[in-house]
Amino acid sequence: MRGNRRDVLRGLGAGVALVAMPAVVRAQGADIIRIGALNPITGSGSPYGSGMQKTIFAAAEAVNAAGGAGGRKIEIVAEDGQTSPQAAVLAAKKLIEINKVSAILGTWSSGVSLAVAPLAENANVLLMHTSGAPALSTPKVNGKGLFFRFHANNERSGAAFAELCKRRKFTRPATMAFNNASGIGNVDGFRKTWEAGGGKVVESVVYEPNQPSYRSELQKVLAANPDVIVTGSYLADTTIILREWFQTGQAVAWAIPGWAVTPELIRAIGPTAAEGIMSVDAISNEDDPAFKAFDAAYQKAMSKPGQSNVYAAECWDMVNCLTLAIEAAGGSVDANTLKAKIREVANPDGQKVGSFAEGKAALKKGKINYEGASSALDFDATGDVKPTFGAWTVEGGKLVQKYKFQA
Amino acid sequence: MDAYLAAIVSVMLIYVLLALGLTLQYGLTGLINFGMVGFFAIGAYTSALLALHGVPVVLSVAAAAVVAGISAWPIGLASLRLRDDYFAIVTLGFAEIVRLTLTSEKWLTNGVQGLSRIPPIYEGTGTAAAFVIVAILLAVTVAAIFLIHRVAHSPFGRIIAAIRDNEEAVQAIGKDPARFKIQVLVVGSALAGIAGALYAHYVTYIVPEQFVALATFYVWMAVIMGGVGRVSGAVVGTAILMFFLEGSRFLGDFLPWISSVQMASIRIGVVGLALVLFTIYRPQGLMGDFTKR
Incomplete structure (x- = not known):
């Protein structure tokens, strides 16, 4: 390799341009709802992360097959949080700023969720996570009520x-x-x-x-x-x-x-x-239709039984719950509307449903209560699920x- | 987009500060410090704890530099008379001790739960705030570059370069290499402390598991790729490293058939390959002396 410093600098400039390009290249239609999947693909969460991510894709596919939420198709943008707060902060900034996601799903470790939380709050983006730290549902952290915990808190x-x-x-x-x-x-x-x-x-x-x-x-x-x-x-x-x-x-x-x-x-x-x-x-709701649907999708994606990854079941519920809320809100992705709608579609009373397609049909008749793959999925006032x-x-x-x- | 680019640049500038500290210690003086992350962590926790107790961020960052610098002093006293490789082992051990102490001393550091809600460098949201933060970080980095540049071209700089090249010769002319090495260690660690403090106020959440040896080796990779012993090398090397680490995110958008699981492995593989290619074809680094081969 021969060259001089000028060539090097030229090369670096081209590299920076390459990074900046995708924003121009990937401008897309307004009828797509973009959702971020920020899972621990590497690091200590890696035994669960890829299963979580593939589950999110599978669930979104099912939603799109049923005609999308509020008439809009769902597109998942996936990132690796690396089970590291610093990497996750950068990934979340990319999801929010460049991909313009309406929600971030599936942050796993408490450290990552706590680091991403202020960004999501500032940008009015929903955060659905599977972390255990009690701090995440305190008013100090979850002031706007935009964070939902799908896992039992510690x-x-x-x-x-x-x-x-x-x-x-x-x-x-x-x-x-x-x-x-x-x-x-x-x-x-x-x-x-x-x-x-x-x-x-x-x-x-x-x-x-x-x-x-x-x-x-x-x-x-x-x-x-x-x-x-x-x-x-x-x-x-x-x-x-x-x-x-x-x-x-x-x-x-x-x-x-x-x-x-x-x-x-x-x-x-x-x-x-x-x-x-x-x-x-x-406990996963193993007798529930939602769990059976999740189990089938998980077997297909990971060749392992759904019981082996409770976090993936939670991710399945995140997508369904979020898209049902969007459906109930008539296609709106405004975080403040959705945070109320999420409780409306997930908590009792209402007709019990176990999938997006079923919920979408039932919504036309009245109130629904989504019973998830990971639990009955009822949220309390602080955004914690009651497992x-x-x-x-x-x-x-x-x-x-x-x-x-x-x- | 703008705020995301600002985020990348901010993190890069923090790493540049670390790389500058290492350039001073290793590039200019020849000290093999495998414990950069230890001083980084000391700076982060010092500044975060002070700021959480109401000390203004400017003062807490300054305090972080002082504490990190002072903590390097006993290490220098105890170990700088050892040969290079032993010094490397001692510093690696020191960083682990720091991490375990931060994990165990819950009354002070909140242990594995970490410190959250650390006051940011600059209050405010949106793109404008992101650029103010970049400007602040840039100012600190430029000051550090200026400092290292001045040091390198001073009589002090010539002595430390002489220590790096031939320590016995320096002793033979009646200088005490240990004293200079300790000074370099303290200054470089203070820089790492500042970097840590800025990191804490940037990310606003710190926990001991962020301060593992991998961070040290990222800095080493940056310095090796950029060019050992050159200030510009520290900057360019860090830019390349960030390009590899963050650029792969966009590669994922272009090549959707590659899953993020594969992408994570590819990312690490590409950085590794780059390091191997550098050591084979350009051991002096990108900004190293181009007249040599």
């Missing part, structure tokens, strides 16, 4: 763990949490509800990610002689912890978030070690559902 899921421990009559719970907002949020939520009910937590340990062994943390928890250990953990670390626990031979019950207790986990540690492990998660929780127990190598409750 306090609620912690409360669900407390409810399970109460039902099973445990008295000496201990906690182990992965050191991130979601792991700690889960056990903090548990502690809050548990202590409010007069109970005591005998030991709490926070551990760092990506360790080959968690033996010392485990020893510390087991030394307090708990009768149940509540975790805020993920699949990889849970596998190691349970393996090391089984080797100690000490009897204790486990209550673990549902996203960590998967068939892969049971296979990895063996059905004997897994026997009796309890898991709690927001139904399920508790499962591993029996003979299989997950068996035991309870259903609201927390």
Whole structure:
């Protein structure tokens, strides 16, 4: 490679021009509603992100096949949030400024959602996310009410763990949490509800990610002689912890978030070690038509069952809920109109519907209540969904559902 | 479009500040600092915490520079007498210690929940505000470029260049290389601290997981591609890096059959390929000395 500095600068100039070009090239008709999908394709959210994104595309396809929302076709613009607030801020600016999206769907980590939130608020763009941090639904952050949470917030899921421990009559719970907002949020939520009910937590340990062994943390928890250990953990670390626990031979019950207790986990540690492990998660409406439609779309896109990605089910609901709201608003994409319409189409009363096409038809007759793939999908005043929780127990190598409750 | 371009330029300018710090430390003095992100994080948290407690942003950014600079001083004392490679390991470890401390000291940093609602560099919304922010960042960057340029062409600059090229010779003429190295380390880290502070006020939300080693290596990539030891190299290298990282977003719009999952891998692959090609065909970097091969 030969050249001089002038050539280099010329090349850079051409590069900048290339970046600036798409805005001119891609001017499009007004009859398209553009929606941003900002999912964690890379980074720690990557096990879920691509499934979420493909689900959003599939759901939009179904909406367009049914004639679009309010007579307008939906176009999805996808970006990778990289599970990093800085990358997500740039991606969100691009979605808002260049693609002129009316809503941003599927931010996953709390950090990303908190970073994108001020941008969305300033631009009057709806933000639908699956993050757990309670801060996202406080008036300080969600002042204009434009943010909707499709996942259980940490306090609620912690409360669900407390409810399970109460039902099973445990008295000496201990906690182990992965050191991130979601792991700690889960056990903090548990502690809050548990202590409010007069109970005591005998030991709490926070551990760092990506360790080959968690033996010392485990020893510390087991030394307090708990009768149940509540975790805020993920699949990889849970596998190691349970393996090391089984080797100690000490009897204790486990209550673990549902996203960590998967068939892969049971296979990895063996059905004997897994026997009796309890898991709690927001429940997908598995008998509902919405879930069946989502499951079929997810199998087609990812060749995996829909149960394996609760966030994708939530993304499915985001698209349906948003487009039904647009339909109800007669094709308007004004955020302030839509935030009221979203509650109108998702909350009771009204005729229960499970898909966009069904809802669109029913809207002509009166009020509808969209029952989602991820939950019954009813929003409270702060924009949080009120999920139904399920508790499962591993029996003979299989997950068996035991309870259903609201927390 | 304008506000988005302004956003790219803003982030680029913050990275330019980091790259300038590294140019001073590595390019001009030969210090292999793998812990840039540690000083970046110290600056970000110092400024964010002060601003959240009501200190004006101008003062909190200045304080960030001071704290980041001072934090570099003991590291210099303890480790600069070590050989180059050991210094690299110490700084890499330092950055990890900073990150773990920020994660653990919840009373101060809110731990993994992060600090939100940090006051922005400039209050206001819309395109006009975005350009005011760019102007502020540009002013800081130009000042930093001027500073580094002056340092490089001063007697001090000649000594540090001599330390880089032949440390024994510098000792032989009766100078103490460690003292100069510590000064360079402190100044470069203060620059990283300013960059961190501006980053915190720009993004308005910080959490320890943003300050991982990858950020350090982005800066290294920029400096290597731009040209080690040249101020213009730091600027051009950062521009190239941002072009690769952000440009791929638009490639996705042009090539819709490539999914974002593939695009994410392509993006990292392209940056890697560029680095390999640079080391093979232009090890001196884009803005390096073109008379050499």
